[in-house]
Amino acid sequence: MKNIYLNTGTLNEVFNELETSFDGVLNSSNNEFKLALDTDFIKGNIDVVTFINGITSFQVNMTFLDDIALSIESPSKSSILFAYCTEGYFKHSVGISGPQSKLRKHYSAVVTSKASVNTILHFKKNTALQFSLIQVETAGLANTINDPFISHLKKTFLNNQSNFNYQGLQNLKIAKKFSQMNSISDKGMSGHVQKKDIIQSILNMEIDNHTDTLIKISRAIKRSALNHINDLKTKYSVIKNYAADSIYSKVITSKNRIFIK
Template sequence: MKNIYLNAGTINKVFNELETSFKGVLNSNNNEFKLALDSNLIKGNIDGVTFINGITSIQASITFSDETLLSIEPLSKSSILFAYCTEGSVKHSFGISGHKSILRKHHSAVVTSTRSINTILHFQKNIPVKLSLIKVETEEAAHANSSLISQLKKTFLHREPNYSYQGLQNLKIAEKFEQLDDVTSHGMIGHTIKKEILQSILALEIEDNTDNLIKMSRAIKRSTLNQINELKKIPNFIKNYAVETLYSKVINSKNRIIFK
């Protein structure tokens, strides 16, 4: 079992730490980062890009040669972390001893935290994993009051102290990540295309989470109404039972009189 600790910070610091921890080769240009990994512990690539609106995206296509725990410093209270798995699976927990949830292929997760506790990612041995992370800083962003950021804050922040939501399979989001992988343009054009795709993914996450909350609310209401309707039936059931019982007693009484 290998334990890797990663300090939270700017994307520059994150990739510099990844380069040091995993002994990789890092290339960076215009807020875009590419890390090639080929060591005894890990093989693959990790790419990242950051935008002035507080959105940072990291795509990892990696395989560990040993069971590995990646411990990430606590998120800021204004941060939202979205994760999406396109191959393999990853376990997540708040702290090493916290409850473990599994992020499976083509499923997404949303994580926020207001407590000083590390986010732990659990990687299996010799299992290829393709994982995408989108981190949104809702307060420090240059466009913190934008419509998208406001909707993200309203939808995902101010919930439980450590909030983790496991979404269902969403083919629309899967398609967007495929589009992100297929971007070949460089410079400002490529940067703009990636930004638009990532914003579309975040919009879909808002829609997906909101729809699930609505469905859950409706399910709870249906369950409550069903319980109320069942309770309403009880008086009629008791009344009918009493009438049938009384009628049965009268009939039995008459039969006894006739056959005497």
């Protein structure tokens, strides 16, 4: 078992620390970081994109050659973390002795915390792992103050509870969005804008997935009522046409009888 401690800071500071500590190769430009690691106990890549509205996307593709406990300083109380696992699994706990929850393949999680306790990620030896993280910082940045999208995220995940920890099956639409993002080949501003649009569409899906149950029920009732009305209209149209056809048929038959006489 190896214990790794990662201090928080700017992305430049964090990635420079990772590059130095693990003899990695770091390339960074246009708010994007690509770190390749090849050591005796970690092999793989971390790709990160950061956006001006406080949103950061992490794509991790790793194999750990030893059991690893990664301790990360507690994020700010105004941050929201979305996680999606596409291969393998890992465990998460608040504090080294806290209860562990597993995030496995095809599952997702949303985590916020008001506690000033380190987050611990537990990785098993010889487990190939692919997962994505989206971190949203909802305060402290000038570009987030009047951003209605960030405000909507805060209202959904931060304002109504002191701690939020949800795990569920990964939305296949979200998985498809990440696949689209990974296939973007455009460089510079064009590629950056495309990635931002995809990340925000994923977060919009998360907002919709966690919208208040009463609102969802209300929407379902409205959809059911509309479907019922449309069904009645269809039935009425069928009955009306049938009645018209029936009357027409009787009139024709009556005329024929008169003619025969």
